[in-house]
Amino acid sequence: MKKILITFLLTASALSAQLKTNFEVVQNGIESSVDKLVSEINKNDEYSLEINSPNEYSSLTASIKNAFSQKINIQSSSPEKINFTVNEIHLNYNDCFRDGLFGDFYTERIVNINSTYNLEGIKNSIKGNSISISLTDTIALDKIDDLENKAYNFTRSEKPEEPFLSGLTEPLIAVSAIAVSIYLLFSVRSN
Secondary structure, three states, rough: OOHHHHHHHHHHHOOOOOEEEEEEHHHHEEEEHHHHHHHHOOOOEEEEEEEOHHHHHHHHHHHHHHHHHHHOOOOOOOHHHHEEEEEEEEEEEOOOOOOOOOEEEEEEEEEEEEEEEEEEEEEEOOOEEEEEEEEEEEEEEHHHHHHHOOOOOOHOOOOOOOOOHHHHHHHHHHHHHHHHHHHHHHHHHHH
């Protein structure tokens, strides 16, 4: 029983939560966009799907098709047609902040996805709408390079700079603490 418990605890600690890459966050945003669209249509109908996104988002085509096929019945011969377009993906990092006095630097990651869709067919005489999704989370500043994918421009953004004064705070506190301890050491010894 003890061996099982120890094995379980070691496995659980090794499987700590990993941050999602920027590409994975964008895929989650695409799935949220598809969820919004699907909530506005009849899920029992069959639809054909056409994706009209710019070339820079062509790597997301499989994710878009997969998200739709999990939610609705996609048939290429259906007269009911969904035209889905990812218009813009914008990634931004806010100013960095420190977690505590001597903690690591963190920043907010904000991903905005703007997409549009049109429904055409017998039941839908050209109905369209735009969908905006915004996803925000907090990431460690030193992990940004690991989360970005150099192959896709939409997964990269300008990194925030560490505050200059914040970088001086730690050495200043350390030097001050040493100076105070030396002063106290010699002043207490002389008494």
